[in-house]
Amino acid sequence: MRSAWSTEILLSVDRAALATLRGQLEHQLRAAIDGGRLQAGVVLPSSRELAAQLGLSRGVVVEAYEQLAAEGYLVSRRGSGTRVGRRPPAVRQSAGDHRLHAPAYAFDFKPGLPDLTLFPRRAWAACLQHAAARAAAPQLDYPDARGDETARRVLAHYLARARAAQAEASNLVLCSGYTQGLDLAARVFAERGVRRVAVEEPCFSGLWQSLQRLGLQTIHLAVDEDGLAVQQLERGAAQAVVVAPAHQFPTGAVLAPQRRTALVEWARRSGGWIVEDDYDAEFRYDREPMPALQGLAPDRVLYIGTASKILAPALRLGWMLTPPALTAAVAAMKQRVDRGAPAIEQRALARFVEGGALDRHLRAARPVYRRRHDTLLAALARSCIGGGVRGVAAGLHVMVELPRTTDEATVVHEAARRGVRVFGASAFWRDSTAAAPALVLGFGAIAESRIADGIARLADAVEQARGAGRRPLGVEQRRRETV
Amino acid sequence: MRSAWSTEILLSVDRAALATLRGQLEHQLRAAIDGGRLQAGVVLPSSRELAAQLGLSRGVVVEAYEQLAAEGYLVSRRGSGTRVGRRPPAVRQSAGDHRLHAPAYAFDFKPGLPDLTLFPRRAWAACLQHAAARAAAPQLDYPDARGDETARRVLAHYLARARAAQAEASNLVLCSGYTQGLDLAARVFAERGVRRVAVEEPCFSGLWQSLQRLGLQTIHLAVDEDGLAVQQLERGAAQAVVVAPAHQFPTGAVLAPQRRTALVEWARRSGGWIVEDDYDAEFRYDREPMPALQGLAPDRVLYIGTASKILAPALRLGWMLTPPALTAAVAAMKQRVDRGAPAIEQRALARFVEGGALDRHLRAARPVYRRRHDTLLAALARSCIGGGVRGVAAGLHVMVELPRTTDEATVVHEAARRGVRVFGASAFWRDSTAAAPALVLGFGAIAESRIADGIARLADAVEQARGAGRRPLGVEQRRRETV
Numbered sequence: 001m002r003s004a005w006s007t008e009i010l011l012s013v014d015r016a017a018l019a020t021l022r023g024q025l026e027h028q029l030r031a032a033i034d035g036g037r038l039q040a041g042v043v044l045p046s047s048r049e050l051a052a053q054l055g056l057s058r059g060v061v062v063e064a065y066e067q068l069a070a071e072g073y074l075v076s077r078r079g080s081g082t083r084v085g086r087r088p089p090a091v092r093q094s095a096g097d098h099r100l101h102a103p104a105y106a107f108d109f110k111p112g113l114p115d116l117t118l119f120p121r122r123a124w125a126a127c128l129q130h131a132a133a134r135a136a137a138p139q140l141d142y143p144d145a146r147g148d149e150t151a152r153r154v155l156a157h158y159l160a161r162a163r164a165a166q167a168e169a170s171n172l173v174l175c176s177g178y179t180q181g182l183d184l185a186a187r188v189f190a191e192r193g194v195r196r197v198a199v200e201e202p203c204f205s206g207l208w209q210s211l212q213r214l215g216l217q218t219i220h221l222a223v224d225e226d227g228l229a230v231q232q233l234e235r236g237a238a239q240a241v242v243v244a245p246a247h248q249f250p251t252g253a254v255l256a257p258q259r260r261t262a263l264v265e266w267a268r269r270s271g272g273w274i275v276e277d278d279y280d281a282e283f284r285y286d287r288e289p290m291p292a293l294q295g296l297a298p299d300r301v302l303y304i305g306t307a308s309k310i311l312a313p314a315l316r317l318g319w320m321l322t323p324p325a326l327t328a329a330v331a332a333m334k335q336r337v338d339r340g341a342p343a344i345e346q347r348a349l350a351r352f353v354e355g356g357a358l359d360r361h362l363r364a365a366r367p368v369y370r371r372r373h374d375t376l377l378a379a380l381a382r383s384c385i386g387g388g389v390r391g392v393a394a395g396l397h398v399m400v401e402l403p404r405t406t407d408e409a410t411v412v413h414e415a416a417r418r419g420v421r422v423f424g425a426s427a428f429w430r431d432s433t434a435a436a437p438a439l440v441l442g443f444g445a446i447a448e449s450r451i452a453d454g455i456a457r458l459a460d461a462v463e464q465a466r467g468a469g470r471r472p473l474g475v476e477q478r479r480r481e482t483v
Numbered sequence: 484m485r486s487a488w489s490t491e492i493l494l495s496v497d498r499a500a501l502a503t504l505r506g507q508l509e510h511q512l513r514a515a516i517d518g519g520r521l522q523a524g525v526v527l528p529s530s531r532e533l534a535a536q537l538g539l540s541r542g543v544v545v546e547a548y549e550q551l552a553a554e555g556y557l558v559s560r561r562g563s564g565t566r567v568g569r570r571p572p573a574v575r576q577s578a579g580d581h582r583l584h585a586p587a588y589a590f591d592f593k594p595g596l597p598d599l600t601l602f603p604r605r606a607w608a609a610c611l612q613h614a615a616a617r618a619a620a621p622q623l624d625y626p627d628a629r630g631d632e633t634a635r636r637v638l639a640h641y642l643a644r645a646r647a648a649q650a651e652a653s654n655l656v657l658c659s660g661y662t663q664g665l666d667l668a669a670r671v672f673a674e675r676g677v678r679r680v681a682v683e684e685p686c687f688s689g690l691w692q693s694l695q696r697l698g699l700q701t702i703h704l705a706v707d708e709d710g711l712a713v714q715q716l717e718r719g720a721a722q723a724v725v726v727a728p729a730h731q732f733p734t735g736a737v738l739a740p741q742r743r744t745a746l747v748e749w750a751r752r753s754g755g756w757i758v759e760d761d762y763d764a765e766f767r768y769d770r771e772p773m774p775a776l777q778g779l780a781p782d783r784v785l786y787i788g789t790a791s792k793i794l795a796p797a798l799r800l801g802w803m804l805t806p807p808a809l810t811a812a813v814a815a816m817k818q819r820v821d822r823g824a825p826a827i828e829q830r831a832l833a834r835f836v837e838g839g840a841l842d843r844h845l846r847a848a849r850p851v852y853r854r855r856h857d858t859l860l861a862a863l864a865r866s867c868i869g870g871g872v873r874g875v876a877a878g879l880h881v882m883v884e885l886p887r888t889t890d891e892a893t894v895v896h897e898a899a900r901r902g903v904r905v906f907g908a909s910a911f912w913r914d915s916t917a918a919a920p921a922l923v924l925g926f927g928a929i930a931e932s933r934i935a936d937g938i939a940r941l942a943d944a945v946e947q948a949r950g951a952g953r954r955p956l957g958v959e960q961r962r963r964e965t966v
Contacts (some may be wrong), residue, residue: 037643116620128827132608137599140795160520176659180821191696210819213674312623314826336693337820338663343797344611346823355865 021056025064033084035072040288043083045385074180107454108420111250111397111442112309118365119312119420123357124348131347143343145335146327147174148321149348154354155319158352159305164282164291166298171327173334174341177278177318181304182207182242184320184337185275186214188329189240193275198238200228202428202435204249207242220430222246225390227255233272240273245293246281250399250428250440252391260293267300273323274301280309282362285370286393299323302330307349309396310362311442317341319348369396372443372451379455385462396444399425406466414461420454485639496800505540508547516556516567527557544602557621584685589902594733594857594925595792601848602795606840607831614830626826628818629810630657630802634829636800637837646764649781656817657824660801661762664787665690665725667803667820668758669697671812672723672812677756681721683711685911685918688731691723703913706731708873710738713745716755722939723756728776733882733911733923735874743776756806757784763792765845769876782806785813790832792927793845794876794880800824801833812824828903852879855926855934868945870921879927882908888951894922897944904936 009021032038045053047061054061065082068074075085139148146152151174156167175181191198199208202316208218219236222229228243243263244257245450255263267274276293303321311317322330334340352358355482371391380389380400402411408424415422434441439458446454515521526860528536530544537544548565551557558568622631629635634657639650658664672680677699682691684703691701702719705712711726726746728738738746747765750757759776777786786804794800805813817823833840856876863872863883870884885894891907908921929937 028964032644036640037647042644060915113624119618119620119623121616121618125612128615129608129612132611133604135602135604137602137796140794140797141603142798143595157522161515163518176821183820186792201774206819213819221649308625313625313822314618314623316821316823316825336689336696337666338659338664339796340799342659342799342825342828345828367935408865429863449832469915 017101022064022067025056025061027055029064030073032043038084040084040325042084042085043080044084046081048428050392056188079202103239105416107419107450107457108445109422109424109443109454109458110421110445111440113442113444114309114312114365114396115368115444116312118361118368120357123361124207124311124352127348127351127357128344129342129350135344135347139343141348143340143346145331145340146170146172147341148343148346149471150348151350155349158301158353158358159319159321163255163278163289163305165303165321166295166322171298171322171324173320173322173327173330174320175304175320176341177306177308177313178277178304178315179210179317181306181320182277183210183214183273184330184333185273185302185304186211186216187337188326188333189273190214190216192329194239196236196238196240198233198236198241200243200248202250202425203242203244203431208430211242214306218430220401223251223253226259227253228259229261230255230259230266233263233266238272239270239316241267242277243293244277244473246278246290247284247392247395248398250425251280252395252397252399254290254392254394260290260296264292264297265298267297272300276301276303278303278305280395281305282310283366283369283396283431284392284394285366289364289394294321299325302326310358310365315345316347322329334483336382340478368448369416369443372448373398375451376441376443376455377447378416379452383455383459383462385455385459396439397442400439400441402439402462403466404436406437406462408437408439410465411437411458411462414464415458418457418461420457420461422458475483484596492660502758505543505547505550506965508537508539512547512551513556521567523567523569526563528649529564531769535818553860554711576731579894581856588899588904589934590940591904591928592906592924592926592937592941593904593928594906594923596925597792597795597820597848598851599795599926601844601851603840606844607794607835609830609832610838610840611827613834614814614827618827618830619808622826622830624949626823626829627655628814628823630824631652631826631829631833632805634833637833640656641841642775642786642804644871646761646788647778648786649778650804654781654805656805656810657804657829658801658817659799660789660791660826661760661787662693662797664692664789664801664803665758665760667816668700668756668785668787669694670820671809672756673697673699677722679719679721679723681716681719681724683726683731684913685733685772685908686725688729688911691913694725701765701913705735706736708736709742710736711742711746713738713742713749716746716749721755722753723758724750725758725760725781726776727760727762729761729773730767730875730878732762732878733880733908735878735882737773737875737877738776743773744777746776747783750780750816754781756809759784759786761786763878763942765793765850766849766879767875767877768849772877777804782808785809793841793848798828799827801935833841852926855929855931856881859924859926859932859938862935865935866942867937868878868938870912873921880923880925883922883924885922885945886949887919887921889945891918891920891922893948894920894941894945897947900939901940901944903940903944905941 004213047058047065051058051061065074067074069076072085074082076082152169152172156169156172159165159167175184179429196217196219197211198221199224199262211218221232227245227248232239245260245392246253263274266272278292281289294301300323302323305319307317377389385400386403402408408426412422412424423440425440426432426435429435448455497737519906530548534541534544548557552559555568557565559565596727620773629898635652635655639655642650658667659772679700679702680694681702681704683706694701702721704715710731712727716724728743746757749755764772775786776786783806785806788802790798790800839869859881860872868883869886873882885891891909895905906923908923909915909918912918
């Protein structure tokens with residue numbers, strides 16, 4: 001068997017086969033074109049080259065090319081060689097290739113996203129370009145599992161000054177975002193004998209499922225206006241707790257100072273671990289953000305931050321500040337699961353932060369979000385939606401309570417009929433039947449000028465849903481403003 | 484308590500505290516500078532700004548700045564504001580911040596690495612820059628867990644033409660390299676009831692430990708000149724097998740055609756899964772590379788490829804072709820562990836491949852590695868090392884058997900003393916005592932001109948080790964050339 005791998009195409013002919021050599025060659029080329037391996041316009045080797053590579057007489061290749069040209073598979077032109085023709089190949093449709101195309105909404109209140117049109121493309125592109133073009137050979141090797149040294153130093157400095165974290169480059173592990181950070185932490189916990197992890201109720205959907213799939217038992221603790229009900233930790237026998245002290249999702253609560261202290265005391269007393277989800281702490285509109293909890297207890301808190309909300313989720317960049325006792329284990333886990341984060345992007349991030357581009361971006365983005373937040377709250381106050389707005393002026397979403405008699409799913413459905421995308425909050429409860437009807441409204445993906453109209457339509461949807469509700473109208477309308 | 488978060492620094496003063504406001508401010512600034520949160524050269528807000536933000540009289544801030552300037556913490560200059568001074572902060576040294584600095588070797592035969600100086604920096608940087616600058620807002624959102632659609636289409640086309648894979652964009656899942664691909668596959672297997680996974684003996688160290696840590700039982704099958712001893716699968720009750728058919732590490736064996744067929748038949752008959760590690764298949768020097776096994780049985784083979792050997796490990800880019808029956812589960816696992824690979828890098832890769840830069844790079848790199856390979860083999864043949872060279876002319880390493888009486892560790896040690904870094908092969912066996920003494924020599928990281936001298940020194944080290952060996956000299960010197 002002789003073969004050629006010309007222009008990276010695998011072709012071979014087998015002299016022992018029954019088919020003629022020309023027939024084999026034709027068959028293989030047809031199959032390659034039909035199968036999409038050779039696409040229209042690709043230049044084939046000259047008949048002389050291919051014949052030499054395959055150990056065939058040139059005439060065999062010429063004849064095969066001529067036959068395929070006659071069939072439309074190939075196009076030969078004097079001076080420009082032989083190319084694959086435009087004849088559509090037999091299309092291989094795959095049932096698996098369906099994408100969920102979300103219907104377009106006139107008013108999109110999807111939570112959990114920053115405004116992606118604000119992403120500083122040029123500055124980021126320049127940092128990437130710079131990092132790649134200057135990457136020295138050792139930086140192209142397998143990275144330190146914790147991440148590039150320069151990137152860790154710069155990020156540690158950023159977290160210290162912006163989040164008052166006790167950040168040191170040595171304890172920083174770069175990862176691909178909050179999700180991976182949590183996966184790494186949970187796997188390290190599981191290996192160290194942690195069996196029970198407390199989570200907030202409600203919280204990001206997927207959080208407790210991920211923990212449970214790793215064999216961990218989850219304990220669901222309430223969240224009120226002061227954040228996680230830390231006192232419940234004492235009863236639960238949890239060995240670790242996942243908490244978002246700066247701005248809880250979806251309630252928008254901030255962990256109260258006395259609870260921060262109590263949480264740290266619990267961790268110190270019980271030897272428990274705290275996972276701090278600091279996902280959108282950079283956006284606080286009414287006052288200074290709370291410092292990171294990690295700064296109070298760097299020995300007990302595993303801090304996870306992400307670029308998803310301050311820049312863009314597609315970057316898949318995150319960072320963990322690990323308690324010194326866990327650093328080696330987290331780094332080893334990172335090494336085991338993917339051998340470390342991409343180095344060029346880390347150096348780009350370092351340049352982006354060190355050069356002030358991140359500060360500039362945040363300074364530009366904050367007032368935009370703040371105006372959207374204020375516009376949204378004003379629109380909600382004017383509307384007859386009736387429930388209260390929970391949480392502080394921060395982040396990229398608010399939670400709106402609906403009148404108790406309203407069916408949440410009906411509101412979401414009626415809103416969608418009016419071109420408004422909203423999310424029911426019950427999806428974020430483990431026990432959704434226990435959840436009071438509420439909506440989570442994101443303002444990262446909607447222009448300020450669209451908000452009032454969107455809320456007016458939403459109010460209409462709520463009204464419609466209340467009319468359709470099974471329970472009688474007119475019951476007490478709780479107003480629990482914690483803004 | 485009033486605070487300011489100017490230039491992302493957390494500062495606050497508490498009117499209820501016993502310390503004077505000025506004292507508090509000074510203390511916090513000192514701590515921020517000592518702790519590294521504020522570094523030399525950082526510009527502070529003007530006294531007027533900071534006073535307004537903190538709700539203090541300007542005089543308090545002026546006095547605090549003056550005191551800190553006197554102490555060297557700050558430098559004030561008319562017209563350029565107040566900056567953090569060059570006074571070295573109290574350094575917080577961390578015991579955890581030790582990096583293993585490998586000693587520099589005059590001759591480095593480290594395996595598993597391409598020549599990083601060949602990395603096409605400029606072309607890659609241009610692709611990254613282009614992808615980032617043109618990223619539309621939807622591309623900056625959380626990505627499809629399988630990866631960017633364009634990147635999958637381009638890569639599927641590449642794998643079809645270059646590796647004769649039955650690649651479709653819908654079944655492709657982008658990941659961060661072979662390590663993550665294997666972790667995802669193993670976790671999916673474990674969830675689907677797979678308990679026993681066969682691996683090659685010897686193989687990449689870490690492979691079976693990773694599987695075992697996920698609760699899977701590993702079955703270790705021999706590798707000979709024809710690759711994995713597929714016939715042993717029949718006895719072992721394995722439900723999946725991890726194999727490197729194109730170029731096995733460390734033996735360099737290629738899976739023989741009849742074994743490829745037998746392996747696929749085993750999978751079809753038993754319902755077993757095959758994980759194909761195609762890690763350096765693009766580098767074959769003596770003949771055409773074997774097509775990917777996946778092309779024979781896309782329904783049973785989970786194919787994993789990586790940019791680590793053809794470009795650079797630091798990119799952390801890999802790809803999996805998943806059997807259609809597993810695609811959804813693998814994508815869901817990728818979603819769960821890290822919500823998908825970074826999108827800008829994927830689009831950069833797509834541009835790099837589609838624009839022909841990858842083909843150009845491979846065409847340039849192949850002859851470089853081929854010459855190093857041939858030079859290495861010639862030097863080994865001239866040397867008196869005595870053992871045979873195993874494996875085919877491919878990839879980035881060869882395995883060299885040592886005379887049976889030689890102690891492998893002594894050779895590695897004696898070589899290091901002579902400035903030559905080589906790796907003993909026994910580390911790649913589960914049962915290293917069963918391994919015949921051998922070395923794995925990489926030629927990715929050593930210049931062609933250094934190879935002959937390095938091997939001469941290595942021969943000297945082997946000679947020394949044989950003299951130091953416990954067993955008598957002069958025994959039969961096997962020569963099992965399978966090149």
